[in-house]
Amino acid sequence: MAGKPVLHYFDGRGRMEPIRWLLAAAGVEFEEKFLKTRDDLARLRSDGSLMFQQVPMVEIDGMKLVQTKAILNYIASKYNLYGKDMKERAIIDMYTEGVADLEIMILYYPHMPPEEKEASLAKIKEQTRNRYFPAFEKVLKSHGQDYLVGNRLSRADIALVELLYHVEELDPGVVDNFPLLKALRSRVSNLPTVKKFL
Secondary structure: OOOOEEEOOOOHHHHHHHHHHHHOOOOOOOEEOOOHHHHHHHHHHHOOOOOOOOOOOOOOOEEEEHHHHHHHHHHHHOOOOOOOHHHHHHHHHHHHHHEEEEEEHHHHHHHEEEEEHHHHHHHHHHHHHHHHHHHHHHHHHOOOOOOOOOOOHHHHHHHHHOOOOHHHHOOOOOOHOOOHHHHHHHHHHHHHHHHOOO
């Protein structure tokens, strides 16, 4: 049996957070090696661990995987969180890309110059309330099932629930206007492995 996956990243959420969530939802314990200094990152670069000289990097199954989407696809496939066929995988990818579009705005928000923050936050709130959350609410309403795809937990549900938490940090109570998203958040958050992670 292979050892626990080892996650290499800075001591923060960033691009590693969706990987942590996915592993937690799959019930996989993992170790983290935080990069605390420039030398830590330089060491990984010089030993050839980082194909593109950047993190996140996950050591799993004898591989040193980089690139967030590649890591997420591998974990989702390995732990049966990526649909039952190509059609479901395509829909899961479509939904996770939608989540990623909004998530990238949220990831960059804290690092913006002060004079741009107010406009950025207004855009995040507008996009959340009028574009992204209504789209996902409509999906859940259209089929009346517990999860976004195939009525079973997938990486799309996990990514969306992570996003719900991030958005509420910036716009408290926004999920209250989307009852099906609120129910999905509760359903996923109460899975024993996710509950332990949270």
